[in-house]
Amino acid sequence: MSLDARSLDHSADRIPPKFDAAWSLGPSRPSPVANDGQGRVLSFDARHMIIDEADPARCSYVVLEGSVMISKMLPDGRRQIIELLGPGDVFGMTTNRVHESAAESLGPVRVAAYDAAALRADQDLQLMFAERMKSQICALHDHAMLLGRKTARERVSTFLIRLIPGRGGGGCTGPVGKDACGVTVSLTRQEIADYLGITLETVSRAFSQLKREGVLSYSRHDAVTVTNVCRLCRLTGAH
Amino acid sequence: MSLDARSLDHSADRIPPKFDAAWSLGPSRPSPVANDGQGRVLSFDARHMIIDEADPARCSYVVLEGSVMISKMLPDGRRQIIELLGPGDVFGMTTNRVHESAAESLGPVRVAAYDAAALRADQDLQLMFAERMKSQICALHDHAMLLGRKTARERVSTFLIRLIPGRGGGGCTGPVGKDACGVTVSLTRQEIADYLGITLETVSRAFSQLKREGVLSYSRHDAVTVTNVCRLCRLTGAH
DNA sequence: CGGCTAGTTGAAGACACTCAACGAGCGTGG
DNA sequence: CCACGCTCGTTGAGTGTCTTCAACTAGCCG
Numbered sequence: 001m002s003l004d005a006r007s008l009d010h011s012a013d014r015i016p017p018k019f020d021a022a023w024s025l026g027p028s029r030p031s032p033v034a035n036d037g038q039g040r041v042l043s044f045d046a047r048h049m050i051i052d053e054a055d056p057a058r059c060s061y062v063v064l065e066g067s068v069m070i071s072k073m074l075p076d077g078r079r080q081i082i083e084l085l086g087p088g089d090v091f092g093m094t095t096n097r098v099h100e101s102a103a104e105s106l107g108p109v110r111v112a113a114y115d116a117a118a119l120r121a122d123q124d125l126q127l128m129f130a131e132r133m134k135s136q137i138c139a140l141h142d143h144a145m146l147l148g149r150k151t152a153r154e155r156v157s158t159f160l161i162r163l164i165p166g167r168g169g170g171g172c173t174g175p176v177g178k179d180a181c182g183v184t185v186s187l188t189r190q191e192i193a194d195y196l197g198i199t200l201e202t203v204s205r206a207f208s209q210l211k212r213e214g215v216l217s218y219s220r221h222d223a224v225t226v227t228n229v230c231r232l233c234r235l236t237g238a239h
Numbered sequence: 240m241s242l243d244a245r246s247l248d249h250s251a252d253r254i255p256p257k258f259d260a261a262w263s264l265g266p267s268r269p270s271p272v273a274n275d276g277q278g279r280v281l282s283f284d285a286r287h288m289i290i291d292e293a294d295p296a297r298c299s300y301v302v303l304e305g306s307v308m309i310s311k312m313l314p315d316g317r318r319q320i321i322e323l324l325g326p327g328d329v330f331g332m333t334t335n336r337v338h339e340s341a342a343e344s345l346g347p348v349r350v351a352a353y354d355a356a357a358l359r360a361d362q363d364l365q366l367m368f369a370e371r372m373k374s375q376i377c378a379l380h381d382h383a384m385l386l387g388r389k390t391a392r393e394r395v396s397t398f399l400i401r402l403i404p405g406r407g408g409g410g411c412t413g414p415v416g417k418d419a420c421g422v423t424v425s426l427t428r429q430e431i432a433d434y435l436g437i438t439l440e441t442v443s444r445a446f447s448q449l450k451r452e453g454v455l456s457y458s459r460h461d462a463v464t465v466t467n468v469c470r471l472c473r474l475t476g477a478h
Numbered sequence: 479c480g481g482c483t484a485g486t487t488g489a490a491g492a493c494a495c496t497c498a499a500c501g502a503g504c505g506t507g508g
Numbered sequence: 509c510c511a512c513g514c515t516c517g518t519t520g521a522g523t524g525t526c527t528t529c530a531a532c533t534a535g536c537c538g
Contacts, residue, residue, distance in 0.1 A: 072384045074476050080387040082380045093373045101380050123362065130365060133372040134332045140379040141321045141340050145311045147386035148319040148436030152526065189485060197387030199527060204486055221485065237313050391494065428517060438495060443518055460517065 039112035039125075044105045051092055051103040059113040060129065061092040066109030067186065071194065072101045081195040083136065083143075084187075090132045106186055147197045150237050155196040156206035157235035160216070160226060168233050179229045185222045210235075278351035278364075283344045290331055290342040298352040299368065300331040305348030306425065310433065311340045320434040322375065322382075323426075329371045345425055386436045389476050394435040395445035396474035399455070399465060407472050418468045424461045449474075 041064065044050060050061070053073060061068075063085050070083040070091055082101060085091060091103050092113075119125060146158055161168035163183040185192075189207075193200040210216045215232050218224040226232050233239055280303065283289060289300070292312060302324050309322040309330055321340060324330060330342050331352075358364055385394055400407035402422040424431075428446075432439040446463075449455045454471050457463040465471050472478055 070380070072380060074384070074388060075478065076476070078388045078476075080384040082383045094377060095370065095374045096377070100377055126365065126369060130369045130372065131334065133369065133376060135334045137372060137376060137379065138333060138335070138339055140376065140383065141309070141311060143383060144321045144379065144386060145313070145319040147383060148433075149313060149317045188483095194387075200485080201487085201528085202526060205526095208486070237315070237317075239314065427515095439517080440496085440519085441494060444494095447518070 039114045039118065041110060041112050043110050044108070046105060046107045046109075048105045048109075049102060050105060050109075050111065051099050051101075053099060053102045055099045057092070057094045057097055057099050059092055059115050060090060060119060061103070062112045062114070062128075062132075063087050063089045063091070064110040064112055067106035068109060068111070069104050069106055069191070069195075070101050071104065079194045080197065081191060083139065084195065085136075088132060089136060090129055093129070093133070152196075152198050152202045153206050153209070153235060154237040155198060156192075156203060156210070157232050158238070159192060159196060160210075160224070161229070161233055161236055164226065164229060167229050168236065168238070175230050180225060180227050181229055182223065182225045185224055189221075278353045278357065280349060280351050282349050283347070285344060285346045285348075287344045287348075288341060289344060289348075289350065290338050290340075292338060292341045294338045296331070296333045296336055296338050298331055298354050299329060299358060300342070301351045301353070301367075301371075302326050302328045302330070303349040303351055306345035307348060307350070308343050308345055308430070308434075309340050310343065318433045319436065320430060322378065323434065324375075327371060328375060329368050332368070332372070391435075391437050391441045392445050392448070392474060393476040394437060395431075395442060395449070396471050397477070398431060398435060399449075399463070400468070400472055400475055403465065403468060406468050407475065407477070419464060419466050420468055421462065421464045424463055428460075 039062070042050075050068065065087055068085040068089070068091060069081050070085065071079055071081045073079050083089075083091070084106075092099060094100060114125065119129065146155055150158065158168075160183065163185065164181050166173065167181070187195070189200040189203050193203045196203065207216065207218075210232075211218065214227055215235070216224055217227055278301070281289075289307065304326055307324040307328070307330060308320050309324065310318055310320045312318050322328075322330070323345075331338060333339060353364065358368065385397055389397065397407075399422065402424065403420050406420070426434070428439040428442045432442045435442065446455065446457075449471070450457065453466055454474070455463055456466055
C-alpha cells in the first residue's frame with residue numbers, strides 16, 4: 001500500500017468540495033481551470049508569501065498546481081490558518097482595498113492571478129470563481145464547526161480523515177476491503193495546530209494517543225498510515 | 240442616546256462587509272437588491288427554519304429584510320452558529336444535492352429564493368451573489384480566527400463590537416465625542432454561545448464581568464449600552 | 479561533532495465547562 | 509389578583525481539558 005496520497009486517482013472537480021483533500025497532496029496534476037491567457041501565471045517556491053495581510057488588493061487568484069494556505073494573525077502573534085487550498089481553489093477575493101488574510105505556498109505552487117478588469121471581462125471565469133467560492137464557503141462552515149465545537153481529539157481525527165479522498169464525507173462509501181490508507185501530512189505540527197485552533201503539543205499528544213491505540217501508525221512524521229479509517233471516522237464527532 | 244441601533248443611518252451596501260452589523264438590527268430597511276420578479280419572495284416569522292440541514296438543495300436565497308442565522312449540528316446535539324446574516328447577504332448556495340447547514344430566521348424576515356435556472360439566466364444577479372459571497376468569506380475568515388484563537392472575553396467583546404456599525408473595523412474612525420453606544424442584542428445567551436463557540440454560562444459571566452468593570456451597562460438583557468467603545472475594542476484582541 | 483529545527487513527553491496551572499441552585503420576567507389560569 | 513409554571517439569565521463550586529513551560533530526543537546539515 002502506498003504511503004503517498006498522490007498516487008490515488010481523483011481530480012479536484014469530482015470530489016465533493018468540503019471533503020476536497022487536494023491540499024494534502026504533493027505535486028499535483030494541473031487543475032481543470034482554463035487559462036485563456038488573461039491571467040498571469042505565477043510560480044512560487046515552498047513557504048513563500050503570495051499575499052501578506054494588509055497588502056493592497058490587486059488580484060484574485062486561482063491555484064493551478066500545489067497547495068496554498070490562508071492565514072490571519074493577531075497583533076500579539078497568535079495565528080489561525082483559515083483555509084488549506086488545492087488546485088482549482090480561489091483566494092485573494094476581497095471587497096476591500098486591502099487583503100484581510102495572508103496566502104502562503106505550502107510546497108512549490110503555480111497560481112493564476114486575475115485583476116478586477118480581467119474578471120469582469122470573462123463570464124466563464126466569473127462562473128468558475130462563483131462555483132469555487134460556494135465550495136469553499138461549505139468548507140469554511142465545516143471548519144467553523146470544528147473550531148467552535150469539537151474536542152482536540154476530534155479535530156485531529158477530522159484533519160486526518162480529510163486527507164483521505166472520498167472518505168469521511170456524505171458520499172463516503174464505507175470501508176472497501178482492508179480499511180487502511182496511507183496519507184502524506186505536508187504540514188508541520190505547528191501548522192496543524194494553527195489550523196485546528198489548538199497548540200502543537202496537543203496535536204502531538206493526539207497523534208501519539210491515536211498511534212498507541214492502533215488507529216494510526218507512522219515512523220516518519222509526514223507519512224502516516226491510517227490503520228482503520230472507519231474507526232478514525234467515528235472519532236471525528238461527525239458520525 | 241438611543242438604545243436601538245436601528246435608529247442609526249447606515250445601509251448594508253456601505254458598511255465594510257466583515258463588520259456589517261445588519262443582523263444586529265431589528266426590523267430593517269429593504270435591501271438594495273433588485274428583485275426583477277425572477278426570485279420568489281418568501282416571508283417567515285421569527286425563529287422559523289428556512290432550510291433544514293440535509294434538505295434537498297433547490298434554491299439560493301438573498302435576505303431582503305430581517306436577520307437569518309446559519310447553523311450546523313453534530314449528531315450528539317452540539318450546535319455551531321456559523322453566520323449571522325442581514326439584508327443583502329446570501330445563503331443556501333451549495334455544490335451538493337443537499338444543504339449542509341440550516342438557516343433560521345432570527346426575527347420576522349423576508350427573503351428572495353432563486354433556483355439554479357433563474358440564477359444562470361441573470362448575470363447581474365450572479366455578480367451580486369459573487370460580491371456577497373466575497374464579503375461573507377471575509378466574515379467567515381474573521382470568525383475562524385475568533386473561534387480558533389480568541390479567549391472567551393475576547394470573543395464576547397468582538398461580538399459586541401460587531402454590533403456597533405462602523406466601529407472595531409479597519410475603517411474605524413475612533414471615538415467621536417462621548418464614546419458610548421447602545422446596541423440591541425437580539426440573540427439569547429445560548430445563541431451567542433453557539434455563535435462564539437463557548438457555553439452560555441461563559442457568555443453570561445463575560446457580560447457580567449464587563450458590566451462590573453464599567454465597559455457595559457444594561458438592565459434588560461437585550462438592550463446593552465457600551466459605555467466605552469474604544470476600551471471594549473482593546474479587549475477584542477484585534478488591536 | 480555541534481548546532482539547529484521539529485517533535486515528543488511530563489508536570490503544573492489556567493481557563494472554560496459541567497452541574498446545580500437561584501432569581502427575574504412573562505404568560506396562563508384558577 | 510396572585511399563584512404557578514416556564515423560559516431565560518446569573519452565579520457558585522468543582523472538575524477536566526487544554527495550555528504553558530520545560531526537558532529531552534531524533535533527524536539533518538554544515
